[in-house]
Amino acid sequence: MINEKIIELKEVWKIYKMDEVDFPALQGANLDVYKGEFLAIVGPSGSGKSTMLNSVGALDVPSKGEILLDNKNIAHMHESDLAQIRGKKIGFVFQSFHLIPSLSTLENVMLPMIFQGISREERIKKATELLKAVGLGDKLNNLPSQLSGGQMQRVAIARALSNDPEVILADEPTGNLDSKTGIEILNLLKNLNKKNGKTLIIVTHDEKISREADRIAYLEDGKVVNVKKKKLIFLP
Amino acid sequence: MINDYFLLAFKSIRHRRLRSWLTILGIVIGVAAIVALISLSLGLQSTIEEQFEAFGADRLLIAARGFQGPGTQSEGITDDDVSILERMPEFKTISYGSARPGEIEFKNEVKFPSVFGGRNGKELLEDTTNIAEGRYIDRGDDNDALIGSRVAEGLFENEIIVRNKIKIGGDDGKEFRVVGILEPVGNQQDDNTIYITLDAYREVFGETNQVDFISAQVKPGVDIIALQEKVKREFERQRGDKNIDVVTPKQILEQIGTILGVVQAVLVGIAAISLIVGGIGITNSMYTTVLERTKEIGIMKSIGARNFDILLIFLIESGLMGLVGGFFGVLLGTGISLAIGEFSTQAGFKLLVDVNPGLMLFGLFFAFIVGMISGSLPARQASKLKPVDALRHE
Numbered sequence: 001m002i003n004e005k006i007i008e009l010k011e012v013w014k015i016y017k018m019d020e021v022d023f024p025a026l027q028g029a030n031l032d033v034y035k036g037e038f039l040a041i042v043g044p045s046g047s048g049k050s051t052m053l054n055s056v057g058a059l060d061v062p063s064k065g066e067i068l069l070d071n072k073n074i075a076h077m078h079e080s081d082l083a084q085i086r087g088k089k090i091g092f093v094f095q096s097f098h099l100i101p102s103l104s105t106l107e108n109v110m111l112p113m114i115f116q117g118i119s120r121e122e123r124i125k126k127a128t129e130l131l132k133a134v135g136l137g138d139k140l141n142n143l144p145s146q147l148s149g150g151q152m153q154r155v156a157i158a159r160a161l162s163n164d165p166e167v168i169l170a171d172e173p174t175g176n177l178d179s180k181t182g183i184e185i186l187n188l189l190k191n192l193n194k195k196n197g198k199t200l201i202i203v204t205h206d207e208k209i210s211r212e213a214d215r216i217a218y219l220e221d222g223k224v225v226n227v228k229k230k231k232l233i234f235l236p
Numbered sequence: 237m238i239n240d241y242f243l244l245a246f247k248s249i250r251h252r253r254l255r256s257w258l259t260i261l262g263i264v265i266g267v268a269a270i271v272a273l274i275s276l277s278l279g280l281q282s283t284i285e286e287q288f289e290a291f292g293a294d295r296l297l298i299a300a301r302g303f304q305g306p307g308t309q310s311e312g313i314t315d316d317d318v319s320i321l322e323r324m325p326e327f328k329t330i331s332y333g334s335a336r337p338g339e340i341e342f343k344n345e346v347k348f349p350s351v352f353g354g355r356n357g358k359e360l361l362e363d364t365t366n367i368a369e370g371r372y373i374d375r376g377d378d379n380d381a382l383i384g385s386r387v388a389e390g391l392f393e394n395e396i397i398v399r400n401k402i403k404i405g406g407d408d409g410k411e412f413r414v415v416g417i418l419e420p421v422g423n424q425q426d427d428n429t430i431y432i433t434l435d436a437y438r439e440v441f442g443e444t445n446q447v448d449f450i451s452a453q454v455k456p457g458v459d460i461i462a463l464q465e466k467v468k469r470e471f472e473r474q475r476g477d478k479n480i481d482v483v484t485p486k487q488i489l490e491q492i493g494t495i496l497g498v499v500q501a502v503l504v505g506i507a508a509i510s511l512i513v514g515g516i517g518i519t520n521s522m523y524t525t526v527l528e529r530t531k532e533i534g535i536m537k538s539i540g541a542r543n544f545d546i547l548l549i550f551l552i553e554s555g556l557m558g559l560v561g562g563f564f565g566v567l568l569g570t571g572i573s574l575a576i577g578e579f580s581t582q583a584g585f586k587l588l589v590d591v592n593p594g595l596m597l598f599g600l601f602f603a604f605i606v607g608m609i610s611g612s613l614p615a616r617q618a619s620k621l622k623p624v625d626a627l628r629h630e
Binding site: 117 | 240244247248250532534538539541543622623624
């Protein structure tokens with residue numbers, strides 16, 4: 001099982017048109033991601049890390065190339081199919097949390113389930129469970145503005161898990177947190193990977209995070225230039 | 237799922253409270269104007285209908301062509317024409333009379349209310365009015381006068397009471413003894429009228445045989461429309477002209493209804509403009525909201541919202557603002573029309589304004605639709621945003 005590919009990037013290009021000039025963020029990136037692994041994507045700023053993560057997460061469509069998610073090419077799907085993928089298969093965790101300020105903690109976690117048409121009772125049950133699991137069982141009715149950064153990121157993680165996705169994508173998840181809280185968040189994400197078997201991809205330039213990963217993909221100028229195995233695991 | 241979207245929209249409206257209320261206020265004013273104007277004109281209609289019903293449906297009203305109401309010159313009808321009717325077996329009573337503004341003197345004060353001289357009209361007057369004090373006048377009471385409530389109280393500095401004397405027709409006029417005072421009928425014109433016999437009227441104003449109008453009551457079982465045609469033909473044959481109008485109260489009512497309909501359409505059109513302005517307010521506010529919440533839209537898309545979901549959320553949000561505006565607008569509009577009805581009835585112009593549930597529902601529904609339509613462009617824009625671009629928006 002561990003050698004099964006869940007994501008494959010094949011010659012992925014992303015070219016942003018900025019006024020007159022074309023800016024290539026990805027220039028033929030290739031990468032395989034295996035089911036259940038913890039992959040860190042690192043590289044200098046502007047190397048295309050976030051663009052790559054967004055393409056994998058169906059938030060952005062590449063200009064050229066293929067992205068296979070569970071052997072299905074999502075590179076040129078219709079927007080409503082992409083929305084389904086974002087809702088069901090992917091859980092996003094962002095650097096700046098991205099919670100909806102007018103909704104309570106519980107409602108924020110319930111929101112992805114609304115878009116999947118899950119009944120209210122089930123939503124409340126699941127969201128409450130998830131929030132308890134991330135240690136926020138006592139903050140169900142707080143608004144995001146009443147939470148600390150670490151707490152907001154926990155809510156975001158609970159939200160990412162609400163539809164039971166196979167893949168968690170995190171873009172600098174600890175970038176806005178102090179180092180102690182950052183470690184707590186990292187441990188939470190690692191737990192999801194190790195205990196729940198979620199595939200975890202983190203974009204970071206924090207070495208404390210990347211050295212915890214199973215593998216590290218190095219990006220430069222929109223291409224994966226190197227992939228290192230951190231520990232000995234059963235990968236080809 | 238729709239329930240959840242309503243909840244989301246509600247929370248978002250509540251989150252930017254002041255701006256939401258200001259936007260809603262625009263709709264409140266528009267809806268209130270429409271509801272108030274419609275229910276007032278409906279009130280006017282039912283008031284007029286009620287007055288005509290009291291008048292009786294079994295009558296033919298006859299006046300010289302071009303006759304516009306009491307006081308205007310009418311040419312043509314005389315006692316001879318009344319005789320034509322009196323020879324016809326279909327009629328039960330033929331009431332007729334004349335009216336004009338007259339110079340009235342009471343305690344050295346002079347005013348010009350309407351003076352009505354009538355014959356055979358006692359029953360008709362009894363049917364359409366109530367006596368407050370004293371009695372009605374009858375044939376032969378040529379020195380007596382019956383006065384409307386405003387003539388008694390309000391027209392002159394001193395109140396006129398039963399047995400007071402008034403002088404009609406200026407210096408060479410004649411004195412009349414007031415024998416009765418009518419209750420207000422709720423119409424300035426009628427409350428400001430003095431009723432005397434036709435003989436007395438002709439004596440005072442120097443007329444011989446002119447008649448301004450005839451109200452002829454038909455015997456039971458007679459086909460009033462057929463009779464109307466017969467009377468027209470008879471007048472034409474005997475007089476040799478077509479200068480006389482013969483109508484039923486129903487026909488007059490229909491004419492008034494047509495005019496009221498036009499007035500109503502114009503008023504509602506004007507009110508609709510304010511509702512459109514209110515709608516533009518919603519559009520404007522929703523565009524601002526979409527701009528402000530671009531990031532939220534990105535977040536929702538990143539967790540699985542389809543374009544259609546976003547469209548629906550924003551449409552419901554604008555529709556909800558319309559609905560809330562409609563709710564308060566309907567309440568305000570109903571309140572205003574009831575207040576105007578009450579005020580105007582007290583001021584002497586009777587106006588029956590009812591709470592109209594159908595109209596209220598219509599106002600509510602209409603406001604919701606206006607809200608949805610106003611929000612449709614911003615909502616479309618919101619739904620079309622690209623997830624990454626929206627997320628990057630600060």
